[in-house]
Amino acid sequence: MALSHEHRDKYEAIQRSIVREIRDRHERDPKYDFTRPSEAEVLASCQVVVEDFPACYVTPTIGHVQVVPLDSVDLNIAVSVEEFVAHHMRKAGRQVMFCESRPFQALYATLMWLWVQDPRDPRSRPAGFGARDGADVGREGLIWTMLPDDFGSPSHASRRADSLKEHLESLPRTADELLWVFDHWSSYAQDLRQYLWAYQASDVERGRKLIEILGPDQIKRVLRFLADDYWGRYLGWPDLVSWRESTAGVADVQFTEVKSSSDKLSEDQRDWITNNSACLHLPVKLAKVHRTKQLPRR
Structure with missing residues (x-):
């Protein structure tokens, strides 16, 4: 303490140096990002409605959360929160398809393979990748196909902007014709679907269903959205x-x-909601399955 008073100027200079170093380090690699919007702010800014579904949780949970209706004690009818919400939708007279990313991966591979794997692309080259589950492979255990070396990046779309626009405009304008093209191109797109982890028959079936659900115009917007990044x-x-x-x-x-009650949106889901609000404008809501009661496993 006496030394700090005796050498006050040097002591304060050291303090200022340390504070500057901490600030510089935070600017380079911040430990906390206070500019990142909260989940509630993301939902509000993108006008995502939150719908509440009270449920009885089965505890303890092994793996995914399982729930039953509030008036039930039958563990045999316990289902995931996704199936619980889907059941409510069906009761309300709606058709429901489990979605996530795979159907869109299958849709993109099947309708965009001709652009992605265009032999006229000077940056296209042979690419071998490890076998996906359920995929037939050659003797070397690799699947070989042609891919541009910048596939999947924004530069791929900007580099081939004219051919991308031309390809999308060439796709049929009616659902029946687009479904015919999807079916016809399905075998040609097999390698690309496997590369994109959309190799299962159910992925292809659900990708095809998206054409019926969304229609050609919206499908083309989805394809462009994916092609851009x-x-x-x-x-x-x-x-x-x-x-x-x-x-x-x-x-x-x-x-x-x-x-579920304690589950939060992942970074990918937050990004999708934000990008959808800016680009696709697909109607989306958040269903929150609340833990209202608990039912212990016996």
């Missing part, structure tokens, strides 16, 4: 898509992200 945008899609069947066809389409 595939690796930055292919994740985070909502858990469910639901709609009503009418005499005129599909109506009242709604995407729904489902969360």
